[in-house]
Structure formats: C-alpha cells, structure tokens
Amino acid sequence: MSASDEGNAAAAGYAPHPYVGGRTAVLRALAAWRMRWPGAPRVIVLTGNPGSGRSRLLTGFLMMCDPGYRKQLPLDDLDPATVPPDLPAPAVPSPAGRTAAQLLWLISDHFGLNADHTDDIFTELATREEPVTLVVPDVDQAGPVRAANEPARVVQDVLKPLAATETVQLLADVPRELAAELAGALPRGQVQIIDLDEAEWADPKGLVLHAETALTPESGAPELPYTTDPSARRALAEAIAARADGNRLTVQLAVQSLLMQPEGFDPADASLLPGSVGEALDLHARRLGADPQTLRLLLAPLAFAEGEGLPVQLWGALANAVAGRDMSQDLADGMLLAAPFIQPVEASPEQDENDEVEASDDGGAGSGADAGRTLLRLMHPGLAEEIRSALPDTRDAQTRIAMALLEAVPQQDWSKADPYIRDHLAAHTLDAGLLPQLLTDPGLFAHADPVTMRAAIEAVPLEQLGAPARTYLRTAPLLTRSQAPADLRAAFLESAFVEDGLAPYAEALHTLGLTLPWRTLWSVPLVGVRAVTTGSLPPQGGDGATADAAGEADGTTAAQAPDGTTAAQPGGPVPASGTAAPRPVAAFIVPEGTPGSRTVPRPDGDDSEGDGRALLLHDLLRPEYVDADPAQVQLPSEQAQAAAPFGLSRGADYLRVWARADREVVAALLSDTPFTGADLSPDGVLVVATARGVTARQILATPPPATPTVPAQRTGTADSDASDGLEGDHS
Numbered sequence: 001m002s003a004s005d006e007g008n009a010a011a012a013g014y015a016p017h018p019y020v021g022g023r024t025a026v027l028r029a030l031a032a033w034r035m036r037w038p039g040a041p042r043v044i045v046l047t048g049n050p051g052s053g054r055s056r057l058l059t060g061f062l063m064m065c066d067p068g069y070r071k072q073l074p075l076d077d078l079d080p081a082t083v084p085p086d087l088p089a090p091a092v093p094s095p096a097g098r099t100a101a102q103l104l105w106l107i108s109d110h111f112g113l114n115a116d117h118t119d120d121i122f123t124e125l126a127t128r129e130e131p132v133t134l135v136v137p138d139v140d141q142a143g144p145v146r147a148a149n150e151p152a153r154v155v156q157d158v159l160k161p162l163a164a165t166e167t168v169q170l171l172a173d174v175p176r177e178l179a180a181e182l183a184g185a186l187p188r189g190q191v192q193i194i195d196l197d198e199a200e201w202a203d204p205k206g207l208v209l210h211a212e213t214a215l216t217p218e219s220g221a222p223e224l225p226y227t228t229d230p231s232a233r234r235a236l237a238e239a240i241a242a243r244a245d246g247n248r249l250t251v252q253l254a255v256q257s258l259l260m261q262p263e264g265f266d267p268a269d270a271s272l273l274p275g276s277v278g279e280a281l282d283l284h285a286r287r288l289g290a291d292p293q294t295l296r297l298l299l300a301p302l303a304f305a306e307g308e309g310l311p312v313q314l315w316g317a318l319a320n321a322v323a324g325r326d327m328s329q330d331l332a333d334g335m336l337l338a339a340p341f342i343q344p345v346e347a348s349p350e351q352d353e354n355d356e357v358e359a360s361d362d363g364g365a366g367s368g369a370d371a372g373r374t375l376l377r378l379m380h381p382g383l384a385e386e387i388r389s390a391l392p393d394t395r396d397a398q399t400r401i402a403m404a405l406l407e408a409v410p411q412q413d414w415s416k417a418d419p420y421i422r423d424h425l426a427a428h429t430l431d432a433g434l435l436p437q438l439l440t441d442p443g444l445f446a447h448a449d450p451v452t453m454r455a456a457i458e459a460v461p462l463e464q465l466g467a468p469a470r471t472y473l474r475t476a477p478l479l480t481r482s483q484a485p486a487d488l489r490a491a492f493l494e495s496a497f498v499e500d501g502l503a504p505y506a507e508a509l510h511t512l513g514l515t516l517p518w519r520t521l522w523s524v525p526l527v528g529v530r531a532v533t534t535g536s537l538p539p540q541g542g543d544g545a546t547a548d549a550a551g552e553a554d555g556t557t558a559a560q561a562p563d564g565t566t567a568a569q570p571g572g573p574v575p576a577s578g579t580a581a582p583r584p585v586a587a588f589i590v591p592e593g594t595p596g597s598r599t600v601p602r603p604d605g606d607d608s609e610g611d612g613r614a615l616l617l618h619d620l621l622r623p624e625y626v627d628a629d630p631a632q633v634q635l636p637s638e639q640a641q642a643a644a645p646f647g648l649s650r651g652a653d654y655l656r657v658w659a660r661a662d663r664e665v666v667a668a669l670l671s672d673t674p675f676t677g678a679d680l681s682p683d684g685v686l687v688v689a690t691a692r693g694v695t696a697r698q699i700l701a702t703p704p705p706a707t708p709t710v711p712a713q714r715t716g717t718a719d720s721d722a723s724d725g726l727e728g729d730h731s
Contacts, residue, residue: 015077020060021213022206023053026194027082030061033171034084034133041192043163043170047179048196050140050382051249051277054173057196058137065089065135090133090171095142097307099150099455100157103142107134107158122161125168134162136172141381144452146306147431148459151175160185202246210248212237214255221259226267236267243273249382253280256340261288277386281341290337294330296387297323298338302378303387304401304431306424306452309345309375314408314420321404322397343379398432414447415486415513423449426456435460439469442497442508446490450479471500478672488668491516495695499523517657517667518686518697522623528591529689530613534620534681535633536582584620586687587633588694589613589677596625620685620696636682644682646699650675657686657699666701 016022032040048054063069064082066089075083093106104118111132113124125132136159143150155178162168163186174182176195183191194201212234213219221227226236244250254274258265264287265272272287274280281299282292301318302310310318319327378384391397405425409417426448429435435456438444445453445468454476457469465473475496479489490509497506498520506520590597590613597614615630636644646666649656652674657667669688677689684699 014079015074016206016209017060017078017082018073019063020057020206021209022203023057023060023201024079024082024206025203026057026196026201027061028079029192029194030171031064031082031084033169034065034087034090036131036169041190042166042168043183043186043191044172045179045183045191045193046171046173046196047176047193049176049247050385051247051252051380052196053248054196055138056248058135058171058173062089062092062135090135090169092135092137094138095136095151095154095158096138097141097144099143099451100153103136103154103158118157122165125162126165128167131167131169133169134171136170139172139174139178143455144307144449145427145430145455145459147427148455150455152178155182163191197246204241204246207241207244207246207248207251208234208237211240211251211255214252215259222262224262227259232267239267239270240273243270243275245275247276249380250274250277250280252380253277253284253340253383257284257287260340261336264288277382278390281383281386284340285337288337290334294334295337296390297327298331298334299341299378299383299387300391300397301401302342302376303384304398304428305377305384306427307375307420308347309377311373311418311420312376314405314418315376317404317408318401321400324400341378341383343377345375345377347373347375395432398428399434402428402432402434412443414441414443417447422447423452426453430456430459436464436466436469439466439472442468442490442493442505443512445472445493446509446512446514447486450476450489454480467500467502468497468505471496471502471505478670482670487515488517490514491518491667492670494518495520495523495697499525499693499695517701518699521621521685521696521698522618523693523695524618524623525693526588526590526594526616526689527691527693528594529676529694530589532589532677532679532687532689532694533587533633533635534584534679534685534687535587535635536584536620537617537626537628537632538634539580539582582634583626584681584683584685585626585628585633586618586620586679586694586696587630588616588618588689590616596627598630600630618694620681620687621698640682644680644684646680646684646701648678648680648686650678655686655688657684657701659701667697667699669697 014024016024017027020027026046029040030044033042033044046054046058061084063073064075065084065087067086070086091107091110093103093110095103098106101118104121107113108115108121108124111125113121115121115124139151139154139159141151142154151174155174159170159172159174159182163170163172163182172182179193179195183193196202215221215227215233215237217223217227226232240251240254244254257280258272261284272283274283281295285292285295298319300322301315304318316328316331319331378387388394388397402425405421405428409421414422422444425444426435426438429438439457454473457465457473457476460469462470472493475492478492482488482492484492490512494506494509494516495518497503497509510516510519588597592599592612592614594614594616597616599614617626617628617630617633618624619626645660646657647660649658653671655667655669655675655678656665657669657680658665667686669686671688671690673690673692675688675690677694678687680686680699686697686699688695688697
C-alpha cells in the first residue's frame with residue numbers, strides 16, 4: 001500500500017472518507033490490521049510531525065470501527081479496502097492527562113481483569129483465549145504535568161509490555177521520537193511504523209480537499225469571491241496545500257486566518273500563504289499590521305498553560321510577566337489578532353470550586369476545580385510547541401510565569417488562591433527548575449490537586465527533594481486513592497509529618513483555617529506491633545505508695561487474658577482528693593526483645609517456651625515511653641466505655657470514628673498498609689498500629705449532646721470491634 005493507491009481509489013470512483021477526506025493508503029493498512037489480514041502486523045505505530053493529522057485520522061478510522069456510528073457513514077460509497085469488518089468496537093483508553101499507572105488501571109477496568117498490581121494486568125491479558133484489540137490515541141498528551149515527560153513513561157511502562165503480549169492487537173499514536181523505541185521492541189513482521197510525513201503515506205489530494213472544504217460557505221466561510229466561486233476556491237485550496245508541505249495544521253491556520261480577517265488578503269499572492277505553523281502566525285500578524293513578536297508574546301501564556309486551559313483572568317498578568325512589560329493595551333487591542341489561534345473551553349463540571357480532586361490512581365485524570373469557568377487554550381498542541389520553541393529562554397519564561405502566579409495568591413493564603421494556581425503552580429515551577437524550593441509550604445500541599453502535585457514531584461530526582469517533599473511523596477498515593485477534600489488531605493499529611501519527625505509542618509496545618517478531624521499527638525517507628533490497647537496506670541499516693549501497691553490495695557491485679565497474655569482488668573482505684581490522677585497509657589504487644597519491653601509472664605507451673613511476645617508501654621498523650629509494670633495497666637471500665645462520646649469501626653485498611661449520640665462519622669482514616677491494631681480511649685485518643693509503627697491521634701470533633709434513651713441490647717460489631725489489644729482480637 002502506498003500513496004499511489006490514493007489515485008487508484010479516486011479512479012475507481014470511490015468517495016473520500018467524509019471526516020478524514022483522504023488517507024486511503026493509511027486507512028487500507030488500518031483496516032487490514034483490524035481484520036487481522038494474513039501478513040498484516042499485530043502492532044501498528046502511527047506517528048508524524050505535530051499537525052500531521054494523526055488524531056483526525058484515528059478518529060475517522062474509529063468511526064468505522066464503532067457498530068453504532070457505522071450506520072451513519074456512507075460505507076457503500078467508500079473504498080471497500082478501507083472499511084474494517086463489522087466487529088465489536090476496540091477498546092480506546094485515552095492517555096490524555098493521565099499517568100501511565102492510571103492508563104493501565106483504565107485498561108484493567110475495561111476488560112474486568114483480576115489484577116492487584118500493574119504487572120498482573122499484562123499477565124491477565126496474556127492468558128486470555130481471545131485476542132483483545134486496543135487503540136491508544138494521543139500519547140503525546142499523556143500526563144497531568146507536561147514537563148514530567150509522561151509520554152515516554154507511557155511508552156515504556158504501558159505500550160511496550162502491551163505490544164509484547166501476543167494476545168494484544170495494538171494501534172498506538174505516538175510522537176516520532178518515541179516511535180522507534182516502541183517498534184524496536186518487537187520482531188520484524190509483528191510491527192509497522194506509519195509515519196504520515198513520509199512520501200509512502202502522503203496524501204496531497206486529501207490535503208487540497210481539506211482546504212477546499214474549509215473554504216466553502218457550507219462550512220461557515222463568509223461569502224467571498226474565492227469561497228463562492230468553485231474554480232477560485234479550488235485554486236486557492238491547491239495553493240494553500242502546496243505551501244503547507246503536507247501539514248494539516250498549517251492549512252487549518254491559514255484558512256482560519258484569512259476567513260476571520262479577509263481584508264488585506266490577495267489569493268493571487270503566494271507570499272501571503274504560510275509554509276509552516278510559525279509562518280502562519282507571523283503572516284497573520286503582518287497582514288493585520290501588528291508585530292509578529294507581539295502576537296507570540298500574547299499567546300505565550302496559553303502555550304505554557306497546564307490542564308484544560310488558562311483562566312481568562314490570569315492571561316493578562318502572565319502575558320506581562322513573559323514580555324517583561326505591560327501588555328494590557330496589546331491584549332485589549334489584540335483580540336482579533338489572537339482569535340484564530342485560541343479555543344475557549346468550559347472546564348469539566350466534575351467538582352465544586354473548593355473540592356479540587358477528581359482523579360485517582362485507577363481512574364480519570366485532572367482536577368475539576370475550574371468547573372463552570374471558561375478557560376482558554378491554543379487550538380492545537382503543535383501551535384503551543386511552535387510558540388515555546390521560538391522563545392529565547394523557555395526556562396526564564398516559566399520562571400516569570402511562576403513568580404506571577406505566586407504573586408496572585410491573596411496574602412499567600414492558598415484557600416483563596418485561584419484553583420488554577422493551586423493545582424498547576426507545581427507544574428510551572430517544575431519546568432522552571434524551581435520546584436524543590438516551592439515544596440516547603442504545608443498549605444500548598446493541602447490545597448493542591450494531589451494528582452498534578454504528585455506527578456510534578458515524581459519528576460524531580462529524589463536527592464533534590466527536601467524532607468517535607470519526601471513526606472508528601474510517600475503520602476501522595478493515599479491522597480489520590482482517597483479522592484479526599486482539602487481538610488482530609490491536610491489531616492493525612494499532618495499525621496505523616498509527625499511520623500517523619502516534622503512536627504512544625506504538622507502544627508502549621510492546624511493554623512490554616514482547615515477543619516482537621518484530629519491532632520496527631522505522637523508517632524513511634526516500631527516494627528512488629530501486633531496489637532494496641534489504651535488504659536491507665538494507677539496514681540501514686542501522696543505517701544509514696546507505688547502503683548503496684550495501689551493496685552493491690554484495690555484488689556485489681558494482673559490476670560490471665562483469654563489469649564494467654566497477662567492483662568489488667570477493668571476498674572481501679574479512684575484517686576483521693578489531692579492525689580495524682582491516673583496516667584493514661586497505650587500498651588503495645590511487640591516482639592520479645594524489643595528495647596524497653598517486658599516479657600509477658602506465664603502462669604505458675606507453665607514451663608513452656610513463650611510465644612515471642614512482650615509488652616511495651618507508652619504515654620497516651622505525650623511522646624515518651626513509660627517504664628512501669630504492664631500488669632498494672634487498668635483498662636477502661638464498661639461504664640467509661642459506654643459514656644465515651646465516640647465509637648470505633650474498623651476494616652482492613654480503614655477506620656471510622658463516629659459520635660455515639662447521632663452515629664455520624666467524625667473521622668475516617670485510611671492506610672497504605674494494613675492495620676495491625678487499633679483502640680480508642682474514652683477521651684477520644686485513637687491509637688493505631690501498622691507495619692510502619694504506632695501513631696496516636698486526638699479526635700477533635702465536638703460530639704453532639706447525647707439524647708437519653710432506654711438502653712437496648714447491643715447487636716453487631718459497630719462499637720468497638722477495633723480493639724485487639726491486651727484482651728485479644730475479637731473483631
């Protein structure tokens with residue numbers, strides 16, 4: 001198949017594809033791939049220069065692959081060799097705005113795979129009896145952060161393993177610099193590269209048709225001599241296509257420019273027709289009597305815009321920053337100048353203004369914080385690439401943009417910042433080489449979209465990150481997985497900062513006006529904690545009596561627990577007036593030999609070896625261990641537990657604290673590692689053990705007043721099935 005097939009198709013009287021308008025040779029190759037024609041490759045890599053029409057071509061091909069859309073196309077009029085068979089539509093997972101991991105989980109969800117890890121996805125696909133067909137478009141748009149180079153990661157971590165899986169039939173649209181890497185991973189005969197800019201796949205007649213169609217009044221063109229006269233329109237279309245050197249974006253910009261401002265255009269003057277995207281910009285400016293550099297400076301903020309686009313209210317400030325001068329008058333006078341190159345877009349209405357996140361590790365991408373606003377973006381990524389590449393120093397431009405965005409944060413209060421600034425400042429500073437300096441602000445960590453923030457931080461070498469950024473990075477999977485709002489993100493980060501010894505950062509999160517459900521009191525990095533229990537040590541009497549004596553005087557001594565450990569029983573002495581209060585503590589069951597622990601004693605006459613467990617005491621409210629006999633720990637009485645304002649429910653990797661008065665959840669805790677123990681004291685201190693260690697959190701919610709009720713028989717395990725401490729695991 002080659003470009004000569006275009007002429008053969010036309011000679012046979014076949015109609016062009018109504019959306020693509022040509023590309024017969026490529027469509028024949030794709031149709032053969034779809035029907036698994038003998039000799040057709042299993043993997044096709046589609047590539048080309050920016051603006052070569054890859055996305056439009058794939059869209060047109062997928063129209064013919066969709067059973068519902070096929071009914072709307074004149075398939076009988078098309079070249080039969082370009083029409084794929086009537087099969088179920090292929091899977092089309094879009095990488096646009098997604099990370100490689102998100103793309104993989106999207107594929108897993110589509111095929112209903114039973115995968116726990118990303119590597120399992122390829123294993124599951126390889127064991128399927130029937131081959132699966134995937135079309136992956138727009139790989140160049142992958143990732144929530146442009147400077148993080150996510151397209152390369154998608155090729156390495158997603159497309160290459162998919163291409164190597166024999167049960168996968170793959171068609172992928174990738175940038176030219178990555179095409180050879182993807183194709184080179186497969187033996188000859190299994191893969192084919194289709195480069196739309198090579199002569200073999202060129203489509204000069206289709207390009208003329210593309211320009212001619214855009215010039216017709218039926219397509220919205222004004223009535224002009226060269227749009228209403230078929231021969232003049234055809235001549236102009238041929239001239240535009242000839243100058244564009246096969247690039248469809250150049251043709252599109254040329255047509256939009258002359259139709260939006262037809263004054264000053266002479267169709268007979270070939271010097272007014274662009275030969276590249278850059279020339280389309282410059283010729284348009286000169287024809288309108290403007291400086292081409294002014295047009296490029298006006299468009300530069302949009303060329304650097306992240307996400308779905310730039311809020312219009314930020315455009316002026318960023319244009320001033322890039323230009324280094326006041327561009328307000330240029331912007332006011334230049335709307336007609338810039339209009340052919342700008343596309344307004346309404347942000348996805350997925351979230352409210354203050355609920356920034358609408359993405360997770362296994363789903364869609366991007367933030368919904370801009371929902372309901374009109375954003376501006378350049379009408380094609382190739383146009384943005386041209387503007388950026390023509391700037392003398394893109395890093396300097398990004399630095400100026402980042403500084404202007406920072407200055408636009410009112411009183412440096414991230415809760416009042418424009419959602420675009422909160423979510424995308426990290427991306428701009430990454431491109432400017434300044435991201436590590438930014439990653440010291442707990443407020444930004446809490447308010448920024450964790451998907452974009454995580455992607456930006458992961459693009460920085462780990463050795464360049466400070467301690468707060470490393471804490472954020474290890475917490476980020478929990479933030480994205482939970483899709484938590486800012487308050488809960490702040491709570492997760494507050495605990496993580498305490499765990500990592502960064503108490504000032506944790507404390508700062510309590511000063512930001514956010515409603516955190518807890519305050520983390522302390523955290524210890526203990527390994528092997530099997531269970532935790534809260535209780536108290538009896539007070540020492542004023543006469544110097546020891547805690548041991550106090551316990552014995554009350555008749556409450558250590559007793560054998562059902563699981564074989566020695567545990568104290570509920571109850572204990574009530575301190576007399578003027579004596580010290582009981583000391584709240586947390587008791588951990590730890591491996592024998594843990595420093596500071598005491599071996600669990602066995603009953604008299606039991607000479608068997610121990611089970612390797614010991615008890616370790618820690619103050620409940622302060623970050624210090626307690627040197628005392630664990631046998632003297634007194635557990636809360638049943639009356640104290642019943643009067644406690646909060647209850648606790650537990651799952652494998654989540655905990656919920658709820659108010660007893662109205663059963664409303666006041667705190668929800670997720671963990672990236674399974675819980676090994678949890679308990680809630682009557683005073684609302686939640687002690688949780690995981691493989692990472694033990695952490696205590698004071699619940700901050702004010703419980704509603706209890707409504708007197710007649711006590712009912714308890715059912716279920718909603719109350720305190722979470723405690724598996726000294727009395728054993730009853731969950």
